[in-house]
Amino acid sequence: xxxxxxxxxxxxxxxxxxxxxxxxxxxxxxxxxxxxxxxxxxxxxxxxxxxxxxxxxxxxxxxxxxxxxxxxxxxxxxxxxxxxxxxxxxxxxxxxxxxxxxxxxxxxxxxxxxxxxxxxxxxxxxxxxxxxxxxxxxxxxxxxxxxxxxxxxxxxxxxxxxxxxxxxxxxxxxxxxxxx
Amino acid sequence: xxxxxxxxxxxxxxxxxxxxxxxxxxxxxxxxxxxxxxxxxxxxxxxxxxxxxxxxxxxxxxxxxxxxxxxxxxxxxxxxxxxxxxxxxxxxxxxxxxxxxxxxxxxxxxxxxxxxxxxxxxxxxxxxxxxxxxxxxxxxxxxxxxxxxxxxxxxxxxxxxxxxxxxxxxxxxxxxxxxxxxxxxxxxx
Numbered sequence: 001x002x003x004x005x006x007x008x009x010x011x012x013x014x015x016x017x018x019x020x021x022x023x024x025x026x027x028x029x030x031x032x033x034x035x036x037x038x039x040x041x042x043x044x045x046x047x048x049x050x051x052x053x054x055x056x057x058x059x060x061x062x063x064x065x066x067x068x069x070x071x072x073x074x075x076x077x078x079x080x081x082x083x084x085x086x087x088x089x090x091x092x093x094x095x096x097x098x099x100x101x102x103x104x105x106x107x108x109x110x111x112x113x114x115x116x117x118x119x120x121x122x123x124x125x126x127x128x129x130x131x132x133x134x135x136x137x138x139x140x141x142x143x144x145x146x147x148x149x150x151x152x153x154x155x156x157x158x159x160x161x162x163x164x165x166x167x168x169x170x171x172x173x174x175x176x177x178x179x180x
Numbered sequence: 181x182x183x184x185x186x187x188x189x190x191x192x193x194x195x196x197x198x199x200x201x202x203x204x205x206x207x208x209x210x211x212x213x214x215x216x217x218x219x220x221x222x223x224x225x226x227x228x229x230x231x232x233x234x235x236x237x238x239x240x241x242x243x244x245x246x247x248x249x250x251x252x253x254x255x256x257x258x259x260x261x262x263x264x265x266x267x268x269x270x271x272x273x274x275x276x277x278x279x280x281x282x283x284x285x286x287x288x289x290x291x292x293x294x295x296x297x298x299x300x301x302x303x304x305x306x307x308x309x310x311x312x313x314x315x316x317x318x319x320x321x322x323x324x325x326x327x328x329x330x331x332x333x334x335x336x337x338x339x340x341x342x343x344x345x346x347x348x349x350x351x352x353x354x355x356x357x358x359x360x361x362x363x364x365x366x367x368x369x
Contacts (some may be wrong), residue, residue, distance in 0.1 A: 001264055040259060051195055088267040089270070091267065091270075092270060092274055092277070095274065095277040095278060095281055096277055096359045100280060100285060104283060104288060107288050107292055108288055108291075139291040139295045148301075151292075151296075152301060152304060153302060155289075155292070155301060155308065156304060158289065158308045159307050159308045159311065159336070162311035162312055162315065163267065163271045163272075163278075163311055163314075163315040164267055165311055165314055167312055
């Protein structure tokens, strides 16, 4: 039943009516929350590249300010992190749907550069030369203005998209011991 | 002893917890050893058909094997290890998207780490960095990390011990892989 209405919900994510979009987002969030433990296969079939692109359009709108409320924005990020944790296929689908652009924008406030230049990394004159090509001040200002929950959920999503830690280390032994 | 995000916290360390962990590790090793021995035996008992059965029966027998493994021990460690291996293999099979993700996100994680003072944010950032550094090879590390990152790692005076432990693990991973290890080691020392 969900599979038959899923395209309708996905289309609703692209509507301009704010209230309608909010409810469509809640549908997506609740489906992910209920399926990520019970049925990963169903979740994989529902959270495909098309849905992720639709969600991506909401998180990173072309017009600038997002259509959805900050709370829903945070819940969507959390739902994406949950689905990435549940299935490696969804992790790959998220990466293929360019979720990295959204995460970059959330953490820095700007979109990533379209041209690839490895020399840019860490060589920004105005930065402290710590890690990225962006000035640290830009990152700091963006972090100060972003809601703390959004930053934390974005970092959780980054962590879920990363490959797992290698097995056999002290950390993973501990995590296994405590069933974490 | 260790936070949920995988960063070591020495404050929770006691001799008792260490002995518990050692016992648990020994138990897990024994269970893993049993797992390696058991599946063929159980499979031999389940598949009672003669060996020279026609080839169509091979399919179902193969499809039963994961269930047997799952039912015989229920060992979460083995399954989770397989899952994480699958995840790592799957990500390694997509070098373009994963490479772009690492190249864009890792430097920003370092900047976010440097710019934030909230411990949960720092711990999450470190967890991401730890995973990235443990996954990348030497060339990948060269692309995403700058040498001056070690300064951030070693400047532990203004941060909690939880973070500094995570940083030390990152340095450990980098020093193990990077050809600049000697240079870095001298810088750290």
